[in-house]
Amino acid sequence: MRAEIAYRIGVELRELENVAEAETELQRAVTAAEAGRDDRLATFAWIRLASVARARDAYDEAARRIEQATAKLARIGNPPDVLGFLLANKAQIEHQHGELDVARADYEHAIAVYEKIGAERPRVASSLTLLARLYGELGLNDLRSPPRSVPRPLAEKIRGRSTR
Numbered sequence: 001m002r003a004e005i006a007y008r009i010g011v012e013l014r015e016l017e018n019v020a021e022a023e024t025e026l027q028r029a030v031t032a033a034e035a036g037r038d039d040r041l042a043t044f045a046w047i048r049l050a051s052v053a054r055a056r057d058a059y060d061e062a063a064r065r066i067e068q069a070t071a072k073l074a075r076i077g078n079p080p081d082v083l084g085f086l087l088a089n090k091a092q093i094e095h096q097h098g099e100l101d102v103a104r105a106d107y108e109h110a111i112a113v114y115e116k117i118g119a120e121r122p123r124v125a126s127s128l129t130l131l132a133r134l135y136g137e138l139g140l141n142d143l144r145s146p147p148r149s150v151p152r153p154l155a156e157k158i159r160g161r162s163t164r
Contacts, residue, residue: 003035006028007041010025010026010045010048011048014026022052023049027049029041033045039072040072040076043073043076043082044085046069047085049065050062051092051093054096057096066093081117084113084114085110087110104135107130107134111124
């Protein structure tokens with residue numbers, strides 16, 4: 001119960017961009033979740049802590065936290081909802097750090113995982129929006145005729161069906 005409360009408070013503080021207090025609460029959540037052997041909650045908390053590190057431009061720290069989350073994820077059997085969340089957050093870190101090709105692969109994988117499990121539409125929409133922004137940065141602006149490296153169904157989801 002303590003871990004869940006700290007996690008919820010940390011998430012809310014992060015949404016309010018109170019990064020320092022969010023980090024403190026999320027660290028409390030990790031400690032309590034690990035003490036209570038709640039690896040699922042610990043995984044989510046590590047992912048959120050990686051997001052906090054990204055907000056501080058601390059990419060090495062964000063990467064270490066993603067590694068912690070990945071280890072926990074494997075321990076709980078890689079449930080697709082958690083995997084999609086991890087991939088989407090990892091892609092945001094990579095994107096912000098300038099690792100565009102790696103971020104693209106992780107965004108696309110996250111979207112595929114979310115769609116496979118029928119995840120909530122806001123997560124799919126958010127990932128598609130971030131991927132579209134990344135495509136722009138990669139110079140893939142005209143997705144009506146996407147290069148072979150962009151799957152047509154994914155291009156159509158971002159831009160809509162081509163009328164050509």
